[in-house]
Amino acid sequence: MQNLHPHLDTKPAAPRLLLSLASTPAQVREVQRLRYKVFIEAMGLSALANAERLDRDEFDEHCEHLIVRDASTLKVVGTYRVLSPSRARRIGRLYAENEFDLGRLNHLRNRIIEAGRACIHPKYRGGSVIMLLWAGLAECMRRERCDFLAGCASMSVADGGHNAAGVYRSLIGKHAAPAEYRVTPHLPFPVGALEAAGKVQVPALVKGYVRSGAWLCGEPAWDPDFESADLFLLLPLANLDSRYAKHYGME
Structure with a gap:
């Protein structure tokens, strides 16, 4: 298993964490098992339940899978999957195109990395895991020479969707994309x-x-x-605040 950032796991942390890329089918199944626990079991999505207790779809075999492990147990505690432009061409689309018309972004396809299925074990949500995953995304973007990160972010509608509506309204005024980057939900x-x-x-x-x-x-x-309201987000690296660029290793 390739350690993407060997220096990151030497910093004091409780617990100590390791970042890597899945390199075998067994490691991908570990990722799918964590996603199942968080996305299906914890949310009570009985319609998606299966005997193997794996969350998987056709994109998994085309994506790279970032893994964060607890160094003391080697348990997978966080994951993100990454679809590069070349792999997206192989499957014929981005995952987000299941939900959105991305026609206005066609000219960016060779410059977009898509990240998805972000998943962190409930006991490890203090911030360290997501920071390691973002560092892994940054390295993937540098390797692929991409300057846009795209992805869908899900919002629970367990309250009838009122919070999701409020999130959208509270953010759209300040964080709306320019018109030429707008997408349309199916x-x-x-x-x-x-x-x-x-x-x-x-x-x-x-x-x-x-x-x-x-x-x-x-x-x-x-x-x-998944009984959720999903936002399509596009992050140009040029927009990164210097504070976050340094934090995520993107400078």
Whole structure:
């Protein structure tokens, strides 16, 4: 298993964490098992349950899978999957195109890396795991010479969608993409028909993207399989605040 950042696991941390890329089918199954626990079991999505207890789809075999392990147990505690432009050409589309019309971004396809299925074990959500995953994404982008990071970020609709509507309304004014980068959901989430929650809770992943300079590229899509409202986010590296660029190793 290739250690992408050998210096990162030497810093004091509790627990100590290791970042790597999955290099075998068995390691990919470890990733899929964690995703199943977090995305399907914890959310009670019985329609997606399966005997193997793996969350997987056709994109997994075309993607690279970043892994964060607890060094003391070697347990997989975090993951992100990465689709490079060459691999996207092989499968014929980005994952986000299941939910959005990305026609306006056609001219950027050779410069976009798509990240998805961000997943962290509930006991390891203090911030260190996501920072390692972002460092891994940064290295993948440098290797592929890509200057845009794209991805879908899911928002729970367990409250009827009111918080999701509030998140979108609270962010779109300041973080909207320029018109030429807008996308259109195939199945729009009805943000206009919902009252915003009293106190909006922005999901950590969405918060991390927009703080780093990402754009919201349009209204959210409704994902009936995962019962979520999904935002399409596009992060130009040129937008990165210097503080975050240094933190994520992107300078």
